[in-house]
Every structure is written in C-alpha cells, then in structure tokens.
Amino acid sequence: MKLHVNLGKDSYDIIIEKGALEHAGDYIKDVFKGRKIAIISDDNVFPLYGISLENQLASYDVTTIVIPHGEPSKNFEILPSIYSKLLDAKLTRSDLIIALGGGVIGDLAGFVASTYLRGVKFIQMPTSLLAQVDSSVGGKVAVDLPEGKNLVGAFKHPLFVLIDPLTLKTLDPHFITDGMGEVIKYGCIKDRALFDQLKGYKDFKDLYQDIDEIIYKCVDIKRDVVEKDLFDFGDRLCLNFGHTIGHAIEQYYNFSKYSHGEAVAIGMVAITKISEANKQTKEGTTAEIEEVLTHYHLPLAAHLDPHVLLEAISHDKKNFDSQLSFVLLDEIGSYKIYKGDRDYILQLKEV
Ligand SMILES: NC(=O)c1ccc[n+]([C@@H]2O[C@H](COP(=O)([O-])OP(=O)(O)OC[C@H]3O[C@@H](n4cnc5c(N)ncnc54)[C@H](O)[C@@H]3O)[C@@H](O)[C@H]2O)c1
Ligand SMILES: O=C(O)C(=O)C[C@@H](O)[C@H](O)[C@H](O)COP(=O)(O)O
Ligand SMILES: [Zn+2]
Numbered sequence: 001m002k003l004h005v006n007l008g009k010d011s012y013d014i015i016i017e018k019g020a021l022e023h024a025g026d027y028i029k030d031v032f033k034g035r036k037i038a039i040i041s042d043d044n045v046f047p048l049y050g051i052s053l054e055n056q057l058a059s060y061d062v063t064t065i066v067i068p069h070g071e072p073s074k075n076f077e078i079l080p081s082i083y084s085k086l087l088d089a090k091l092t093r094s095d096l097i098i099a100l101g102g103g104v105i106g107d108l109a110g111f112v113a114s115t116y117l118r119g120v121k122f123i124q125m126p127t128s129l130l131a132q133v134d135s136s137v138g139g140k141v142a143v144d145l146p147e148g149k150n151l152v153g154a155f156k157h158p159l160f161v162l163i164d165p166l167t168l169k170t171l172d173p174h175f176i177t178d179g180m181g182e183v184i185k186y187g188c189i190k191d192r193a194l195f196d197q198l199k200g201y202k203d204f205k206d207l208y209q210d211i212d213e214i215i216y217k218c219v220d221i222k223r224d225v226v227e228k229d230l231f232d233f234g235d236r237l238c239l240n241f242g243h244t245i246g247h248a249i250e251q252y253y254n255f256s257k258y259s260h261g262e263a264v265a266i267g268m269v270a271i272t273k274i275s276e277a278n279k280q281t282k283e284g285t286t287a288e289i290e291e292v293l294t295h296y297h298l299p300l301a302a303h304l305d306p307h308v309l310l311e312a313i314s315h316d317k318k319n320f321d322s323q324l325s326f327v328l329l330d331e332i333g334s335y336k337i338y339k340g341d342r343d344y345i346l347q348l349k350e351v
Contacts, residue, residue: 002015014219042102067082067108074106086112133182133218173204184293186218194214228287238327244324249266269293326338
C-alpha cells in the first residue's frame with residue numbers, strides 16, 4: 001500500500017508493506033545518489049534491524065549512531081554528541097540520515113537532520129506502532145526540554161517513509177498498547193467507523209490481521225490534515241487531542257513514568273470529562289472512550305492534582321497570544337477548538 005503526501009517540493013511517499021525493511025536498500029538507491037549515510041537508531045532496534053540495513057547499504061559509506069532507547073534520550077543534551085559523530089564521519093549536505101526506530105528516534109534524528117549543516121536529506125523507517133501510525137508522518141521533529149515536551153523542534157520532511165508492519169512482531173506488548181493510544185485518537189477526532197471497528201478486535205493478535213489497513217487509515221487521516229494545515233494553526237491542531245494534559249503528565253514525571261500513548265489516553269479522558277460536564281460534548285462520550293481505552297489496557301487517569309500540570313500546560317504549543325486552545329470532541333469522530341485559559345482543567349478534582 002502506498003500513500004502520497006502532497007506538499008509541493010516537499011512531497012513524499014509513505015510505503016506500507018510487510019517485509020519492506022528486507023529490501024529497504026532498493027528504495028534508498030532509487031532516491032539517494034549521494035555517498036554517505038548515517039543511520040540513527042537505538043540499542044533495542046539496531047540489533048534487530050540495523051545490521052541487515054547496513055548490509056543492504058554496502059555500496060555507500062555508512063556510519064551508525066546507536067543511542068540508549070527511551071524518551072529520556074529525546075533530549076537537547078544528547079545533540080552535541082550526535083553532531084560530533086556526523087562531523088567525524090564527514091557527512092556533508094549532499095548526504096543522508098536514516099531514522100530507524102520508534103518515535104523517539106524519528107523525532108530526534110529528524111531534528112538532527114533539520115539542523116546539522118542547516119539540513120541534510122532524511123528518511124523515516126518507523127519500527128514501533130506509534131511511529132507507524134503517527135510520528136513518522138507530518139514532518140514534526142523535536143527534542144524535549146526539562147520544562148516540557150517537544151519544546152525545541154522544526155518541520156523536516158523525509159524523502160520517503162518506509163513502514164514495515166512485520167517489525168511489530170518484536171515490539172514489547174507495552175508499546176503496542178501505547179501505540180493504540182494514538183490509533184484511538186484518530187478514531188475520536190475524525191473517524192467514528194475506525195473507533196467502532198477497534199471495539200471489535202479480541203486482542204492485538206486479532207487486530208494484527210488488519211494492521212496494514214489500520215496503519216493506512218491513521219496515516220491517511222494525518223496526510224489529509226497535514227496537507228491542509230502543515231504549520232499547525234488550524235485543522236492540524238486536532239492531532240493534539242489529549243495532548244495538552246498528556247504532555248504535561250509526561251513532563252511532570254520527567255518523561256519516565258508514562259509513555260506518550262498512555263499519557264495521551266489519560267489526557268483524552270480528562271479533557272472529555274471536562275467538556276462533557278460543560279455540555280460541550282455529547283453525553284456518554286467519555287464512557288465510550290474509556291471503554292475502548294480499557295479494552296486496549298490503556299490507563300484512564302494518573303490521579304494527579306491538576307494544579308501540578310498548570311506550568312507545563314502554559315508552554316503548550318497551542319498557546320497563541322497567551323490564550324490556550326483545547327481540542328474538544330463534539331462527539332466521537334468530530335472535534336472543535338475551544339479557546340480558554342489554563343484554569344479550564346481545574347474543573348477536575350484529579351486528572
Ligand atoms: N512527530 C510526531 O508527529 C509525533 C507523533 C506522535 C508521537 N511522537 C513522539 O514519539 C515518541 C514516542 O514514540 P514511540 O512510542 O515509538 O517510542 P520509542 O521510540 O521510545 O519506542 C518505544 C520502545 O520500543 C522499542 N522499539 C521500537 N521499535 C521496536 C521493534 N520493532 N522491536 C523491538 N523494540 C522496538 C524502542 O527501543 C523503545 O524502547 C514520543 O517522544 C512522542 O512525543 C511524535
Ligand atoms: O503531528 C501533529 O501535529 C501532532 O500533534 C501529532 C501528535 O501525536 C504528536 O504527539 C506531536 O508530536 C505533538 O506535537 P506538539 O506540537 O504538541 O509538540
Ligand atoms: Zn502524539
């Protein structure tokens with residue numbers, strides 16, 4: 001399956017194909033005629049998929065940068081060591097960086113690709129469910145600061161995105177669950193039928209039969225949204241449903257207690273509870289979301305006093321002219337933007 005993201009000179013293809021990583025070298029040779037490639041990966045993913053990729057790229061001069069896995073690596077402080085390795089390898093502006101890994105690697109390597117020498121070519125090879133349904137598409141790349149998520153970043157488009165759903169076979173079940181947080185988000189904001197479909201799978205093994213189609217649906221929604229509002233001032237804000245509170249929870253726990261999809265799950269429940277109580281959302285919507293999240297073993301609450309989230313929320317990137325934008329649902333499958341202040345979340349006793 002293939003999708004094309006139409007962004008003028010920055011347009012690119014998304015290929016979804018079981019086994020695609022086994023012939024990733026052929027896709028690369030088609031689009032990249034330079035000499036040097038840097039593969040950026042993490043210490044879980046590289047031993048599983050990196051060696052084969054290196055072997056397929058034997059005709060290039062390849063440098064490999066493997067970083068510790070996990071969100072704490074998506075940090076500003078790691079950057080100089082990566083730039084140094086690229087400089088040691090004498091990577092030039094005609095060369096290429098490949099992100100091989102989950103969303104942490106995609107965001108980090110993409111940020112490196114957008115800043116090293118003011119930008120070099122970049123390819124996304126997402127290996128986690130979350131990265132395949134969401135983070136590898138759309139061009140947002142970033143690192144975290146202690147004050148909040150993704151606070152330093154850029155828009156950097158890949159030459160192509162190569163999604164091989166077979167890699168999900170080696171993914172820890174925790175991160176399948178985690179990726180389902182974003183899949184459910186797509187159903188909530190734009191696709192009632194997808195949301196209902198997700199209720200029907202017995203478990204992930206069952207859902208895996210349809211995984212190509214589910215990845216395609218999520219990425220197709222994202223493609224459409226991003227084509228219309230690349231820079232995130234309009235319709236693209238909907239992709240942040242659950243993220244205002246979710247990102248603040250991640251930051252509160254130093255990016256180590258809750259993974260991204262889990263925090264987004266908690267954020268979707270919390271914001272919908274508030275908007276439903278205010279009659280901004282159809283009655284019963286929170287319960288529907290909670291039911292699907294529970295089905296996929298996602299958390300519904302962090303049991304935090306919302307006051308502790310206010311500072312991080314004030315750094316949210318949906319804050320324009322000192323006014324926050326909250327993504328609310330009208331009902332499952334339809335959203336609206338509500339402009340409010342950060343006290344809006346204090347209507348809940350706990351998040
Ligand atoms: N740029 C965007 O639009 C966007 C969208 C959504 C999320 N994100 C970001 O993505 C990040 C989360 O991504 P993630 O959940 O993929 O986290 P991650 O990259 O940390 O991957 C999760 C874990 O799975 C391991 N892993 C990945 N693929 C594997 C495989 N095939 N087999 C075995 N292990 C594998 C990783 O080593 C890691 O331990 C967050 O930083 C979030 O902010 C960005
Ligand atoms: O691509 C987008 O736009 C999104 O909001 C997708 C989100 O799932 C993702 O977590 C993104 O990184 C959040 O962006 P941010 O601008 O809130 O940092
Ligand atoms: Zn997200």
